[in-house]
Amino acid sequence: MTWERGRERVDELLARGELEEVTASEALADRLVREADKHLPAAGQIVAIDEAGAYQLAYDAARKACAALLAQQGLRATTRGGHVAVQDTVQAQFGGRGGMAAFGPISRMRRKRAASEYPDMGTPTTTTEEAREAIESANGILAAAKGLLASGNVHPFR
Numbered sequence: 001m002t003w004e005r006g007r008e009r010v011d012e013l014l015a016r017g018e019l020e021e022v023t024a025s026e027a028l029a030d031r032l033v034r035e036a037d038k039h040l041p042a043a044g045q046i047v048a049i050d051e052a053g054a055y056q057l058a059y060d061a062a063r064k065a066c067a068a069l070l071a072q073q074g075l076r077a078t079t080r081g082g083h084v085a086v087q088d089t090v091q092a093q094f095g096g097r098g099g100m101a102a103f104g105p106i107s108r109m110r111r112k113r114a115a116s117e118y119p120d121m122g123t124p125t126t127t128t129e130e131a132r133e134a135i136e137s138a139n140g141i142l143a144a145a146k147g148l149l150a151s152g153n154v155h156p157f158r
Contacts, residue, residue, distance in 0.1 A: 006092030010075070010157065013089060018081025024074035024156040029149060032068035036061040036142050043135050051131040052116050058134035059113040062106055065138070065145035066090040072149060073157040083110050094148065102144035105137035 013019040043057035066086050070076060077085040087106050095103035112130065115123050148154050 005094075006089070009092035010089055013081060013085050016080075017078055018085040019070075019075050019089060020078050021158065022071075022074055022076045025071050028071040029068040032064040032071060033142070033146060033149070036064040036068070036138075036145075039064070040135060040138060040142065043131070043138075047128060047131045047135065051128050052126040054131040055109075055116060055126045055134045056113055058131065058138040059109045062109055062134075062138040062141040063087075065142040066103070066106060069094065069145055069148060069154055072154045075157055083114075094144070100144045100148075102140040105134075106141060109134055109137060 010019065014021065039057045039061035043054040043061070046057075047054035063083060063086055066089075067077070069090055070086065075089060077083070077089075087110055090103050090106065094100050095106075112126070112134070116126055
């Protein structure tokens with residue numbers, strides 16, 4: 001069985017070297033989900049003292065949840081594609097029209113996290129409210145990824 005939803009976008013990312021095909025791995029998907037499961041409570045514990053750190057942990061949890069879906073399919077972002085390739089792949093296959101709304105915040109979260117990691121003097125600092133919203137969004141993304149993985153409907157891309 002081959003994967004059809006988002007195939008055109010994934011094929012573009014593969015052709016541009018932003019994604020690569022690897023051996024599909026349920027074990028790696030499980031590992032990434034377990035790591036994401038640890039990041040979220042840690043983010044909740046530090047949000048009042050380190051908003052930017054909490055935001056980064058929440059984003060990493062969301063990204064790892066998304067990367068788990070790719071691992072299950074035998075796909076992995078390359079250094080060229082990075083976090084954007086993970087985001088684009090998941091949104092093409094699982095988000096957007098007819099998909100799961102839970103994946104919608106990943107793009108905004110990635111941009112905010114990048115601005116925090118690579119700021120200039122005009123970059124606003126992360127607020128406690130933004131960090132709390134990121135944790136909530138990441139919880140939704142993780143829950144959606146877990147649901148998809150548990151459904152048995154995330155199978156190798158080819």
